[in-house]
Each structure stands twice: as structure tokens, then as C-alpha cells.
Amino acid sequence: MSGAPQTPPVAPGASINEDVFYAGGPAKGDLITNLLFGLTLIGIPFAVGAIVRALWLRFRITSRRVEERGGWLGRDRSQVVYSQLREVRSVARGLGFWGDMVLVLSDGMKLEMRAVPRYKEAEAFIRERIKASTAAKASTKSGF
Helix, strand or coil: CCCCCCCCCCCCCCCCCCCEEEEECCCHHHHHHHHHHCCCCCCHHHHHHHHHHHHHCEEEEECCEEEEEECHHHCEEEEEEHHHEEEEEEEEEHHHCEEEEEEEECCCCEEEEEEEECHHHHHHHHHHHHHHHHHHHHHHCCCC
């Protein structure tokens, strides 16, 4: 055994670096709109939900995975690599300035992402990564 630290083996051509596309919280417009709506009695639950999202919800979209941290005090964390994704669905909110996204996994499970800023760009980025992942998966299959 040598005293030099050993790095884990990496497949040829694989990159262990992650390029971050987006890292941050939900859209600020979601909070502002819901706080204004919260001035009415009916809008109070929506305002509370927006405040909780603003405080504890965080997204991280990188070249290797999509991560969402949320829940009470931000303790829940969900990570999905692109090879596990089957499809991306999105809907515009706030006149199209932000939107909600649903990532459908290959096993049928769904990961919901609410109030994503620049959601169209994020959706296009994720779709591109899904296509690259499925193309790489198809090229590595061999046999009959």
C-alpha cells in the first residue's frame, strides 16, 4: 500500500464533473402573487404554501441529474439521473414567467417540481439530456 490517495476508477470518456444549469429556489413571482392573493381569506393557504416553498424548496439541475430538496425545513431530498427519466411535462404559471414540471420516471413514478423559474429552458435542457442518455444506453447494448 502506498501513502498516495487513490482515486476511484472512471470509465473512459466519462466525466465526473457536473455542469450546473440551475441551482436555486422557486420563482419569486410565485411568492409575490400568492402573498397578494393571501390578502383575501380564501388565499391564505396559498400564501402559506408559497412562503414554505420560498423558504425550504431548492432545485438543482446539472448535466448529470435533477435534484429537489424540500419538505419541512428542507429535509426531504430527491435525486434523479437522466437515465431513469422517461418524459418531462410542464405547464406555464404566472403568465409564463415560471412553470410547474413533472418528471416521469421509467418505473412510472413522478417527481413534481413547482414554480420552476425559466421552466421552458430547463425543460429543453432536461429533454436534451434524456435523449443523450437513451442514445448512450442504446449504443452500449449488444447482443441479439
